[in-house]
Amino acid sequence: xxxxxxxxxxxxxxxxPAFAQAPPDLPGGGLFISPSxxxxxxxxxxxxxxxxxxxDHDSVLTLAEFRADAARFFKLLDVNADGQVDxxxxxxxxxxxxxxxxxxxxxxxxGGGRPGEGRxxxxxxxxxxxxxxxARFSMxxxxxxVRGGDGDLxxxxxxxxxxxxxxxxxxxxxxxxxxxxxxxxxxRRP
Numbered sequence: 001x002x003x004x005x006x007x008x009x010x011x012x013x014x015x016x017p018a019f020a021q022a023p024p025d026l027p028g029g030g031l032f033i034s035p036s037x038x039x040x041x042x043x044x045x046x047x048x049x050x051x052x053x054x055x056d057h058d059s060v061l062t063l064a065e066f067r068a069d070a071a072r073f074f075k076l077l078d079v080n081a082d083g084q085v086d087x088x089x090x091x092x093x094x095x096x097x098x099x100x101x102x103x104x105x106x107x108x109x110x111g112g113g114r115p116g117e118g119r120x121x122x123x124x125x126x127x128x129x130x131x132x133x134x135a136r137f138s139m140x141x142x143x144x145x146v147r148g149g150d151g152d153l154x155x156x157x158x159x160x161x162x163x164x165x166x167x168x169x170x171x172x173x174x175x176x177x178x179x180x181x182x183x184x185x186x187x188r189r190p
Contacts, residue, residue, distance in 0.1 A: 031100055033138040035169045036070040037145030039098045046139065050183050061181040063170050070166035074159060077146060085146060085157040093146050101134040101144060139187045140172060 032040040034049040053069035054061050077085045077093055085093075094102050133143030142148045149157040149165040173181055 031137045033098065033101070033134045033145065034069075034073070035066075035138070035140055035145070035173065036073045036166065037093070037098060037101075037134060038073045038076075039100070039137075046186060047183060050181075050186070059182060063167065063179060066170045066181070067163055067166045070162060070169075071159070074157075074162045078159075083159050085149075085162075087155055090146050090157075094144075098134065100137065140169060142169075 030041060030043065032045045032049065034040065034046075034053075038049070040046075040048050049069075050061060051057075053065055055065045055068060074085065075081075077089055077097075079089050079092065131141055131143075134145050135141045135143050138145070146157060149162050151161045151164060170181070173186060175185065175187075
């Protein structure tokens with residue numbers, strides 16, 4: 001606890017925004033990263049994300065609702081509203097919106113300090129690598145969800161690329177291929 005207070009004071013002295021500070025020690029890590037990369041902190045989890053993404057509140061998430069939620073977050077990332085998330089906007093995502101994904105951890109060996117996080121992830125099989133970046137806090141094994149949307153690797157993510165990657169992510173989560181997601185069928189975060 002004292003370490004967190006000292007860290008918060010040091011970050012404040014450096015002028016780091018409050019929401020870029022390390023999350024408090026909460027059960028489950030205190031952070032959930034949605035499939036689009038949106039962070040949910042303070043005990044909010046995939047249920048909070050799901051409720052917000054479920055536009056018609058029928059407890060079923062369709063591809064259209066999933067893409068609409070991704071588009072909403074894309075608009076928050078696209079600060080200058082030019083239809084692309086460029087390098088500066090992606091850096092803002094990594095520094096201010098979800099700094100935890102960059103691997104800068106003050107809680108032990110690279111990637112986290114609690115068992116089940118970072119380098120302490122339990123290995124299921126002999127070739128299972130530990131999850132990195134946002135994958136540590138998400139249902140998908142994608143270390144940087146914003147950069148993960150850059151299909152043509154031009155260092156910018158267009159709205160079209162973002163919609164396409166949202167469809168791919170939906171398909172990964174729709175394990176039974178029925179075209180809908182329910183909260184109880186979504187994978188647990190690692």
